[in-house]
Amino acid sequence: MPAITFIHPDGKSDRVETSGGESAMQAATRLGLDGILAECGGNAMCATCHVYVDESWVARLPAVADDEDALLDGTAAERLPNSRLSCQIHITPELDGLVLRLPERQV
């Protein structure tokens, strides 16, 4: 199973083994990781699962959809060019090793 890494604002990191077909958000909440709130449970409605994708990975993710784009304008922490909603990142084998940085705040 592909594994992904979350880096917290204080620099600490958590490596998470994903299980079949889940999103990065689901992997994080399944492990009770601090820093991903996911208030809408992955329905692309809340923008509280915001992450910054490590620069080396940005181009390898599927493009941002329109609804995700609109929600990203409303994130609590600043939106950057590498901002994504982790509930919209579905972990496939090609994403093994993905690195996501957590923002300072989600609300």
Next chain:
Amino acid sequence: MSAPGSAVSGVPHLDVDPFDMTFFADPYPTHERLREAGPVVYLDKWKVYGVARYAEVHAVLNDPATFCSSRGVGLSDFKKETPWRPPSLILEADPPAHTRTRAVLSKVLSPTVMKQVRDRFAAAAEERVDALIDKRSFDAITDLAEAYPLSIFPDALGLKAEGREHLIPYASVVFNAFGPPNQLRQEAIERSMPHQAYVAEQCQRDNLAPGGFGACIHAQVDEGAITAAEAPLLVRSLLSAGLDTTVNGIGAAVYCLARFPDQWQRLRNDLSLGRGAFEEAVRFESPVQTFFRTTTREVELSGAHIGEGEKVLMFLAAANRDPRRWDSPDSYDITRRTSGHVGFGSGIHMCVGQLVARLEGEVMLTALARRIAKIEITGEPKRRFNNTLRGLDSLPVTITPA
């Protein structure tokens, strides 16, 4: 052919009426019976299937092609009966029609818009606490759970000052009308004419102040997203679903925090838990208890065979306390990871106003916890009975300022 839900398909039949007064007074033992009887049950009283476990409720919510909303999300099947009012263009619609109207309301109630209204909502919460501290003893439902949303939401929508007393009664009709033709529903609809007339009038473009949510919906007509005939009905959705729900949500949270002083102390020690305290109250009390779907085809759900055109009742409240999904489901824990609860639904119809509800809940609870040391219940809480909404009619309390 076997009768709907007959023993052949192995679906247990239950003699339970989840819309009667004794059930409303204490739904929890029945919720447990429903969950434990099987993944899918059949309720003979209303001839509907029921799902009360988290997995099945979540599955039904997330398969809108099979479990549709356009035939009504109450007991009444719009294919067989004329709806009591013109159907909602969002709640009672399926894709692709739903996709278009939903996009409009999502934009009007987006996280970006919440950032803009946040300071206003927070200031009103502080004012509410000022007034409560002056009173010391008050009814936490009328003076807090109702007074706070009434002080901001109608203004945020852009409603005129006159006639607002119709808002809560109108919502109460809407939520009673999802239920079966019992006394609650019949009486509510019989008395609804003046409230319906008020609401229809306020949904018109000329009656909505510029800059409010209502005007923003009408502005979408100019963008070509919706027609001029659709806009008033979408405004109506906010009038129906945007006020009484948060009244019951905030009421639930205050009732929880007054009943569980240890959780109140935790919140006082860490004000950043206000948002979580509200969300957990929505899970724990589930102000919106139930919704229906109608099957568009024969379907197999967790081993149960369901025919086409059957109503399926989803017990959101029971799913939110399913021990298969939640640790200690019957305890109110403001630090719980609530992500995934179905108090706001799930899937394409998941509450489009959830950000408004959370914002109201967060700023109100945070303002209370910052300035109030203690909330004591000083009289018997009285329940308000509604076919869909769960909440109190009155909650007498006395507070001690910090």
